[in-house]
Amino acid sequence: MITLRDVEILEAYDPGEALVASLYLSVDPDRVTPAQYKDRALEMIHDTRLRLASEDLTPEQRACARMTLDRIARHVCGQYGTCGARGLVVFACASRGLWRTLCLPASVPDRLVLRQGAWTEPLRALLHNFGRFLAVIVGSGKSRICLFELGEIVWSAGISQEPAASGEDAGERALRHFLKTADALADVVEREHPERVLVGGTTDAAAAFLRTLPGAVRNLVVDRLAVSPQSGDADLKAAAARCIAGIEHSAEEAWVRRVRSECRQDGHAVLGLEPTLHALSRRAIQTLVVDRKLWAGGHVCADCGRLYTGVRVCPECGAGRARGVEDVVAAAVTETLRCHGDVKFVSDLPDWAGDGGIGAILRFRLPKDATR
Template sequence: MKALSLAIDAYHALTPEVRERIVQTVRTRLQEPPYRLLSPEHLRTLATLETAGPPVVSLYLQLTPERRVGRAWQSAFSALTHRVSQAMDEAARTSINADLQDVQRALERQLPELGRGAAFYACRERGIWRQIALPIPLPDRIQIGSRPYLRPLLRSWGRSDRMLLAVLSREQSRFLVSHLGAVEEIYRVKGQRIRGLLTDRVPRDRRSALANQLMRDEAKALASMAEIIGREFETSHILLCAPPDMSAAFRDHLSKNVQSRLGMFEASVHASPAEIGAAVATVQEQLKAREERQLVDRLREASPVAVSTGVQETLDCLSEGRVLTLVADDTYAARGWHCRQCGSLFEVTPSKCPVCREADLEPVDDLLEAALQQALECRAQIAFVRDPACRSALTQKAPLQALLRY
């Protein structure tokens, strides 16, 4: 889908009304039915969906280049749906088959252009329908349950995995969002054609000053747009590509918090999103590694009352809603237990839940994924540690830790 467009020049200012329209158009676009890269708010909304009646179908399908050739994805999809159909009872088969047929028609109509996979969450009887482009291929799977099955998706999620890319020039600027290697263009801004204003009516000795003022006004508006878009997508960094004078003016109008999360790269303003993604890849990896080191340092240096440093202690803080940032070793995997009554998670099986005193406990195949879903539900940030040196430093205490709200 084409990027949203806007003009900013001497005749089109970034007024409060225009700012509000930018926010609304970005949010509206995030709700459009075609495949979208997942926003944090979408993920939180999916985590809160629950059905007391008809079940939700959650489907993950890899769409690698090999799967796209000759519609090879159809074979994988048919195998998945056949296994599910054989396992379900007659009462559920009709509604679930209808949902799966909706998914198949959507795939036949259009495969996502972005990413290497797709996820669907569907329940026709409850009006639930989400189709999402996945930036990385997740294992093929269909899950039927009372709520969307998000755990595979959560493994690919982390705040530092989303960055805003700003490619600026005096006559055209572009804003793109990068998520795990997939890049989507969000906004394209038509700037000021300065030559058209510098006519004979403007004295020669004022032309340079006028041109610089117009450029600074445009950079100020673009900085405000960058902060709006970055806030909506909850990006960790802004990566900037711009001429030196425009770059300096843009940075001057960013808040101090955003300035501390600014990086630089080089690309053509006319490059494709894929080319821009390739140009920025090295810078992104460097920033992610730096952020992981800073995060591990914060955990190590924080006051004992501001962190949890054991797995069970972290799980307890999650249940209490105290977690601000959940920090996980990305390779951590362990089984655990979940209380059906209060939702608490445990490393080791208790005879009764120590929180609600009920004995209604169920096993959890992946304790980390269950913890990630709880973190999402209480609006905590999620941070994965993937750098080997940082993982080693983290796991000296525990592979699952947290920075706390209180």
């Protein structure tokens, strides 16, 4: 499991003059086959190798980069097994001995970045967006509460039904057990501050349990889990992953609808790559919404720092001095987070691709001619 501390350690890693390769690859079995994600990885590696020829690098840097890319290719195509993962991340530097692979329960945007230092922004965005959640599985005899972080169970507790009180029937005993479980869940919610709660168990048990929850906790419940208190960790994690994937997809659709709506209504949003890059240059982006697979080469102005595509003349200041950027979308993600904005990655939304695959909710309205 990856934590924010792990990300900070990666960011502090010093490769000296060598380049670090950061690979992000979607291996979600619901979206891509092994053949497809392997082809995509090899395509990105091939493109990166071609760009090496035009980069201003020392022979040592070039040789290290080639060895690093070769090892990544061997890993993805020969050694890696998804093991139920939806995202694969690799940080590697052959000459410095860096090799870190992460199998994640959430999909990631397909990217391969080669630079002096690990590129961790998508990982930070994933940690921020995926969050932590609780699953409570209720039964008439035993219940279980589990805390998840990035799809892994990091804490759990069982709650057993107490012996029947004198004159108490089965229904009253079950209700007392549900109330006890609800109290325990409320305590965990107060302590851990989860973003959402999933409830499992039979339909009748889950419905009866939900009626015992205080309003603040009930408002966190977002879905049901088709598991029982006796289910093993593997079944519970798989069921939770399916629920979260569905919830995340619905949330992605909602973000796209919001961008479109606000763009049409009051100008507090932009659609398309160039309008988004312009808004970014004005530090106007509150939330960047971008397709995981979107990629675009471009430039960054040497005078004002504006990211842009197309001609080499900066559309912001008119300067002609610029350096090439292998992926302005990745650079926009980095800059948005640096400016304390939020990033929402979306995928498998065909209509969004028609809008350019990128847009943003703005902190303030820009002049109309600047958002087109």
